[in-house]
């Protein structure tokens with residue numbers, strides 16, 4: 405049996421773990437995920453990190469964290485991506501923070517007739533958020549062209565999002581008419597998002613840390629919810645600065661419940677409830 409570790413900060417890892425995970429190895433892994441995905445992990449996350457990475461060691465048949473971290477550092481592809489996938493936190497749900505969706509609907513209606521309505525969902529996780537956006541826009545703008553880019557750094561959650569198949573329990577909160585219109589039975593207690601929604605969404609891997617996001621044109625709304633909390637202040641600032649030119653002057657930036665932009669008032673002004681508009685500079 406493997407028990408969890410006691411006294412992780414002493415540098416003496418007292419554990420009955422399958423693999424030793426020293427403070428030095430924790431520091432190394434912590435620096436690596438910060439460099440690769442911007443994710444800051446506090447001292448308290450050593451147990452969590454062990455729990456998530458140990459599966460990668462087992463899968464590769466490795467004998468130590470040192471060996472594993474050497475592999476991840478040397479690799480530019482699969483192992484590196486698997487390391488990132490293991491350390492992201494992907495909690496999400498349909499219509500999470502529901503107050504944002506009527507605001508989106510109202511904004512979309514006010515822009516009707518102004519060409520395609522474009523949304524970037526910048527940390528889309530397993531898809532519930534971009535599908536909630538697509539449902540809202542299908543109802544608000546039934547005849548309009550809607551384009552949604554849904555991105556995440558984690559390739560595994562993107563696969564789930566692309567598939568669009570969810571357990572009935574996950575969609576239970578949706579109103580019955582929405583369920584009927586936007587989902588079809590997929591067997592074994594699962595429901596699949598209908599093409600009416602999925603064809604409006606372009607799923608792609610984007611690391612918010614990357615110098616080039618590969619996005620074209622401007623968006624009417626950017627959803628960047630519950631991901632900034634994992635970044636340090638300077639990373640947050642760099643990303644927020646880059647959102648501004650990607651938003652139309654009348655666009656919306658929608659953040660998560662604990663992500664205030666009050667320190668970036670030179671770039672975005674609050675519209676209430678973690679929704680922001682770009683500050684327009686005089687011409």
Ligand SMILES: C[S@@+](CC[C@H](N)C(=O)[O-])C[C@H]1O[C@@H](n2cnc3c(N)ncnc32)[C@H](O)[C@@H]1O
Nearest residue numbers: 441492495496527529557558611612629630631
């Ligand atoms: C807690 S989930 C939030 C999902 C959704 N936005 C919501 O509010 O329900 C955070 C997501 O951010 C993604 N993420 C973390 N670091 C990222 C980065 N550097 N670039 C893009 N996505 C990132 C994670 O993979 C994860 O799916």
